[in-house]
Amino acid sequence: MLYLYQGSTSVCSVKVRLALAEKGLAFDGEILDLQRGDQHRPDYAKLNPNEVVPTLIHDGKVVIESTLIIEYLDEAFPKPSLMPADPYARAGARLFMKKIDDTLHSACSTITFATANRRVLIKRSPEELAAHLAKIPNVDYRERQRLSIEQGLAAPHVANAVRQYDNYVVDMEAALADKPWLAGDAYSLADAAATPYIFRAEAIGMDGLWIGRRPKVADWYARIRARPSFAAAVTDPISAADRDRFNVPRDETWAKVKEVLGL
Ligand SMILES: N[C@@H](CCC(=O)N[C@@H](CS)C(=O)NCC(=O)O)C(=O)O
Secondary structure, three states, X not given: OEEEEEOOOOHHHHHHHHHHHHHOOOOEEEEOOOOOOHHHOHHHHHHOOOOOOOEEEEOOEEEEOHHHHHHHHHHHOOOOOOOOOOHHHHHHHHHHHHHHHHHHHHHHHXXXXXXXXXXXXXXXXXXXXXXXXHOOOOHHHHXXXXXXXXXXHHOOOHHHHHHHHHHHHHHHHHHOOOOOEOOEOOOOHHHHHHHHHHHHHHXXXXXXXXXXXXXXXXXXXXXXXXXXXXXXXXXXXXXXXXXXXXXXXXXXXXXXXXXXXXO
C-alpha cells in the first residue's frame, strides 16, 4: 500500500503525485496544511525529521525527499518506466532533478513565500509569525522564509532566485532543442520534476520567462498540460483557499523579474 503525506500545492508533493499518476499507481494519503503548521506535528516529525512534505509510506517503509521518492517509485514499480534506457540520457534526466534540488527548489520557495504565502502569513501577529517560523528546523530555510514574508519581492535573496529560475528555463530550452522531452524521446521523471516549478512560475506571474521567449519550453508545457496526469496531480487538488492564496498581483512579480533580468 502507498500512502503519501503531501501538500495540496507543494511543488515537491506535485512532483510525486505526477510520478504516481504517470505510473498509474493508486495511493491513499493525507493533505497537510502547511500554513497551519501540520508539518511540525510530532507524529509527522517522527516520519520526516526535516518537517517538510512529501513523505511516502510504502508497505510500512518510509521514504522522504521528493526526488528520492520518485526514483524509488520508478524502481519499485518498474512498468511503465519513467527513466530512459540509455545511460547518458539517464544522466541527463538526473541532472534536471539535481538542479532542482541544488537551486530551483529554494528559488521557488523564496519567490512563493514573497508572493502567495506572504498573503496568508503577513496577516498573523508578530508573535504568531515568530512562533510559526521558530518551528522550522532548517535555519537557512527559516531565515529565507522570514525575509520573504517580511519584505516580499524586495527581500535581498529574491533577485538571485529570479536568476536561478531563469537559468533553469534556459537549460530546459537548450535540452528541448533536439528532443521532445527533457531527457529524450519519452516523458521521464525529469519532466515530472520540472512541471510543478513551471506551473508555479505561471501561477505567480513569471510565465513571461518562456512565453514569447522560449518557444520549446512553451510547446513542452502545452503538451505537459494536456496529459491526464496534469489535472490529476496538479490542478484537481487545488482548494478554494489555495486559489485565494495564489491570487497574487502577477504584474508585480513580472515587474520584479524584468528589473532583475534587465528585460
Ligand atoms: N528537499 C525536499 C524539500 C521539501 C520541501 O521544501 N517541502 C515544502 C513544500 S514544497 C514544505 O514542506 N515546506 C514546509 C514549510 O513551508 O514549512 C524534498 O524535495 O522533498
